[in-house]
Amino acid sequence: MRITVAPDQTGKLIAALGRAGVRETGGQLFGEQLAPSDFRVTHLTVQARPGTVSRFVVDLMQAARDAIAFFHRTNHTYGRYNYIGEWHSHPSFAVQPSGTDLDTMRNLVRDPRFAGNFAVLMITKIDGAALSAAAWVFDPRGQESTVNLEVEVEQGH
Incomplete structure (x- = not known):
């Protein structure tokens, strides 16, 4: 599987990491299927409430609102x-x-309420001046593997 993060979403990600500092932060990944097993993240959400130094907990209400807004758009x-x-x-x-x-x-x-065929987990951090990121895919049958992750940056950055 290949996941590409669009440049504008990479910028949004880097800004969120900067705001969170030493606290964990996160959100959801939404996007477009380009081909079988090939996806582009066109919308990355950032949860309003960050986590702690060692833990991030999803705000299910915000996640639901963000998903509804994406599907509507x-x-x-x-x-x-x-x-x-x-x-x-x-x-x-x-x-x-x-x-x-x-x-x-x-x-x-x-x-049983999960309607998808898979879900990706992307973990990120600012490492010095660079963004580090990796991703894994999970499916309901118990299959797990790393993802070919491509993080695009905006020109001039």
Whole structure:
């Protein structure tokens, strides 16, 4: 699977990481399916309430509102525009999923109410002056793997 983060969304991500500082932050990934197993993040949400130095907890009410707004903007064209997954930062830790992160994603995709075929988890941090990011995909059958993640930056940055 390949996930590309659009340049404007990378800028939004970097700004959110800067605002959060040493606290974890996160949100949802939405976007467009370009081809089978090839997706472009065209909308990245940033949760208003950040986490702590070592934990990020999703605000389910905000997540639901953000999803409804995205689907409304894309005219509910689910075959082309849809939820891709979640993202959060690890400012003080490696860009690797923790045990809690793995459990959360496994529970998400195995929930009978989950309507998707997969969910991606992207973990990010500012490492010196550079953005570090990696992603993993989880599916309801228990398959998990790394994602080919391409983070595009705006020209001039």
